[in-house]
Amino acid sequence: MKTNPGQLSQLLKKGLSPVYLISGDEPLLVQECCDQVRKTAKEAGFHDRLTFHADHQLDWNAVAEEFSAMSLFAEKRRIEIHLPTGKLGDGRAVLERVLADPAEDIILLLISARLDAAETRRKWYKELQAKGVHVPVWPVDADKFQGWLQQRASNRGLSLTRGALAIMGERLEGNLLAASQELDRLSLLANGNTIDEETVEQAVQDSSRFNGFELVTELISGRAPHAGKIITVLQQEGENPLGLLSVLSRDLNLLLELKSSAGQSENPAAFLKKRGVFQPQRARALEQAARRLNRSQLNEAITLCSQIDRAAKGFDPLTPWHYLRDMSALLAGRS
DSSP states (O other), rough: OOOOOHHHHHHHOOOOOSEEEEEOOOHHHHHHHHHHHHHHHTTOOEEEEEEESSSTTOOHHHHHHHHHHHTTSSOOEEEEEETTTTTGGGGGHHHHHHHHSTTTTTTEEEEEEETTTTTGSSSSHHHHHHHHHEEOOOOOOOHHHHHHHHHHHTTOOOOOOOOHHHHHHHTTTTTEEEEEHHHHHHHHHHHOOOBOOOHHHHHHHHHHTHHHHHHHHHHHHTTTTHHHHHHHHHHHHOTTTTTHHHHHHHHHHHHHHHHHHHHTTTTTHHHHHHHTTOHHHHHHHHHHHHOHHHHHHHHHHHHHHHHHHHHHHOOOOHHHHHHHHHHHHHHHHHO
């Protein structure tokens, strides 16, 4: 069956399924859904966990052996398989066998990028729909972002004025991971009081120099020296680059669209508003980048995003920060 993230907790209260697939391109929401499944499974006695990453080095025969071997033991276990590309490849046959007759002492959790239509027509996915639960995670629409912020604030016991919500919505531009981090910071400052515009301005100002959202702005603007300083600090602070990567990828694809719209004589400002870009500073940065960079540079930058993603997930010998420095140099160039 298929359900949405908001219904997952109620579904888990009714009992565990043998397999869960959490898919999507919003790292924060994917992680939270996975944590709900993990927590429920642990409470049900599935304490042991085995994790696989489906890169080109994964031996799917070893995965199959783990499923066969576990039936010999009394321990309840969880097997997690990360699918960074959203495709199973050589693992389809293994998953088909596993899903045809799921083991009672195993919970399988598949953590995937967004699935394409072709993958959802394959046999393994149909078996999963019949035996388990698929939770597709979709980005929060721009017009619903403030409502999402308000709900998250309420869940933390925070009360924000309408003006405070508007400022956060404008500053964070749909970056869910950054939004969650800012709400955590605000909960420390609120002390039970309603959070107003001044509190938000002060909190964002305190963190604005070295956060992932500003790094994306500096990269898009081609300001390599300042971007390099931010990269160094974020790396030293142990920041997770996956949150900023989703925003960077979105802006790079937006730049390609903007260059196409320019050939159709569409006004850049009007185009960006249609795409949910209302903050003047960000709109200017995107317009200037679209004029400065050519399609080849933008396509190369999107390829670099894939390398950053792989490195952040441990599939590359180099760090994601190495590739972000390459990105900084690339986007500082001119066509």
